[in-house]
Amino acid sequence: MSFKRINLVVGVLFVGVVVLLALAGCVYTPYDPVDGDLMAKYGPPSAEHWLGTDEFGRDVLSRIMAGAGVSVAVSLGTVLFATISGTAIGVLTGYLGGWTDRVVMIFLESLMAFPGLLLALGIMAIIGPSKLGVVMALGLAYTPSVARIARATVFSLRQRDFVIASQAMGNSGLWTVTRHILPNCIAPLIIFSTSLFGSALLSESALSFLGLGVPPPAPTWGGMLSDGRNSMEQAVWLSIFPGAMISFALLGINMLGDAVRDLLDPRMKGAH
Numbered sequence: 001m002s003f004k005r006i007n008l009v010v011g012v013l014f015v016g017v018v019v020l021l022a023l024a025g026c027v028y029t030p031y032d033p034v035d036g037d038l039m040a041k042y043g044p045p046s047a048e049h050w051l052g053t054d055e056f057g058r059d060v061l062s063r064i065m066a067g068a069g070v071s072v073a074v075s076l077g078t079v080l081f082a083t084i085s086g087t088a089i090g091v092l093t094g095y096l097g098g099w100t101d102r103v104v105m106i107f108l109e110s111l112m113a114f115p116g117l118l119l120a121l122g123i124m125a126i127i128g129p130s131k132l133g134v135v136m137a138l139g140l141a142y143t144p145s146v147a148r149i150a151r152a153t154v155f156s157l158r159q160r161d162f163v164i165a166s167q168a169m170g171n172s173g174l175w176t177v178t179r180h181i182l183p184n185c186i187a188p189l190i191i192f193s194t195s196l197f198g199s200a201l202l203s204e205s206a207l208s209f210l211g212l213g214v215p216p217p218a219p220t221w222g223g224m225l226s227d228g229r230n231s232m233e234q235a236v237w238l239s240i241f242p243g244a245m246i247s248f249a250l251l252g253i254n255m256l257g258d259a260v261r262d263l264l265d266p267r268m269k270g271a272h
Contacts, residue, residue: 008259014252022072025065033066063219078200081139086146094154108144198253
């Protein structure tokens with residue numbers, strides 16, 4: 001089996017497990033992920049609590065299942081926000097060019113001077129922690145990167161024969177963009193959005209770890225990891241399991257992203 005096929009199969013399997021876990025957590029969890037039993041706090045993994053309990057006696061498995069839903073929802077919302085807004089900005093500036101392109105790109109490049117997570121931290125400090133706030137903060141932080149990908153693609157297409165022919169036929173700019181340019185931007189944007197999903201999940205976990213993500217008592221993998229660091233000596237499983245889930249999800253997303261790139265990027269044909 002080729003490396004391409006391995007990446008695709010393993011990536012789909014890992015991401016599928018995370019998505020199924022998230023969907024299951026929205027419908028059913030073995031225990032209430034928010035309410036706990038103080039008499040059962042710091043319980044080790046057992047037949048009753050497969051992944052143990054935390055400092056409030058809450059079932060870790062139930063919280064991981066519920067946290068998967070939060071991570072997937074926030075990451076998906078971030079990718080949609082950044083992809084839609086970044087594509088609109090990149091296609092517009094790339095097609096129009098001139099002063100519009102220069103002004104907008106100066107603004108976007110000034111935003112890109114800050115690391116994405118640092119920019120999201122600043123936005124979260126202003127709008128406050130919430131699920132929607134995390135989506136907006138990360139979406140705004142990643143929009144410039146998507147815009148640059150879309151703009152570069154449009155630049156490479158703007159002088160192609162089919163675009164020039166459409167303009168010579170008197171078609172409007174809107175028709176030329178939607179009919180001829182935008183469809184040819186889909187492949188590179190899908191490739192980038194796939195990798196962006198992993199970055200969004202990691203950033204959401206980092207924000208929750210720092211206490212600026214989805215506010216408690218809602219379970220998040222980053223929040224669980226943050227809570228577990230204070231109990232490493234007496235309950236190491238509180239850090240191991242959420243950390244393992246973050247690593248598992250990121251590995252699957254990265255492998256799936258590599259597979260998507262191999263399938264859609266013509267430069268990768270014949271590679272490996």
